[in-house]
Amino acid sequence: MSTSAYEPMPSALETERLLLRPWVESDAEQLLALHAERAEGVRPGVATVAEARANIAAQLLATAKNGLALLSIRRRDEGDLIGYCGLVVGRSTVDEPEIAYELFPRVHGHGYATEAAAAVLAAATATGRKRVWATVGTWNAPSLRVLEKLGFERDHLSMEDSGEVVWLTREPGDRDAS
Numbered sequence: 001m002s003t004s005a006y007e008p009m010p011s012a013l014e015t016e017r018l019l020l021r022p023w024v025e026s027d028a029e030q031l032l033a034l035h036a037e038r039a040e041g042v043r044p045g046v047a048t049v050a051e052a053r054a055n056i057a058a059q060l061l062a063t064a065k066n067g068l069a070l071l072s073i074r075r076r077d078e079g080d081l082i083g084y085c086g087l088v089v090g091r092s093t094v095d096e097p098e099i100a101y102e103l104f105p106r107v108h109g110h111g112y113a114t115e116a117a118a119a120v121l122a123a124a125t126a127t128g129r130k131r132v133w134a135t136v137g138t139w140n141a142p143s144l145r146v147l148e149k150l151g152f153e154r155d156h157l158s159m160e161d162s163g164e165v166v167w168l169t170r171e172p173g174d175r176d177a178s
């Protein structure tokens with residue numbers, strides 16, 4: 001049961017080309033494969049199928065508690081799982097969560113992240129939230145471009161062991177109608 005002041009995020013989102021759904025345990029091998037394809041120097045993810053299953057279980061528990069969800073993304077036509085997108089507490093708060101996304105390299109550059117993230121921002125608005133954040137390494141030009149396309153604006157920088165992080169923000173209602 002969610003303890004947040006906001007409505008739980010809708011758990012099934014649809015766009016022209018994509019279906020976003022909660023992770024299920026049988027997606028564990030795909031999640032492992034996704035993390036295995038992370039670029040060198042990026043924060044390592046799960047390293048075994050057991051860890052992937054535990055990661056999925058932890059995500060579902062977090063969703064039950066705070067109403068925020070990271071959803072798997074499948075292409076409607078191909079039916080394949082291509083990554084995830086959703087809202088997380090991350091470096092921010094339940095009230096002003098972060099948007100997060102990651103796709104398999106084989107599908108980069110087709111507008112999928114932007115398409116999925118636009119649906120997630122509309123879902124954030126539907127929960128009653130007024131602000132969403134994104135935190136991105138300054139080196140991550142593709143992610144910064146996705147956020148720019150969605151109307152995020154740079155707010156401030158922070159320094160972490162892994163390097164400089166840009167904090168960007170957007171009021172979800174701003175562009176959802178466009």
Ligand SMILES: CC(C)(COP(=O)(O)OP(=O)(O)OC[C@H]1O[C@@H](n2cnc3c(N)ncnc32)[C@H](O)[C@@H]1OP(=O)(O)O)[C@@H](O)C(=O)NCCC(=O)NCCS
Pocket residue numbers: 101102103104107108109110111112113114115135136137140141142143145146
């Ligand atoms: C970030 C990520 C999700 C983007 O996915 P995607 O589906 O390729 O994104 P889109 O196609 O919607 O948009 C990518 C944009 O970045 C642009 N881009 C790609 N590489 C770029 C680069 N090196 N420099 C500048 N822009 C770049 C693309 O041209 C496109 O912009 P355009 O539509 O104006 O041409 C994907 O690169 C990814 O999974 N990266 C690894 C995980 C990650 O970094 N997640 C974000 C953590 S903050």
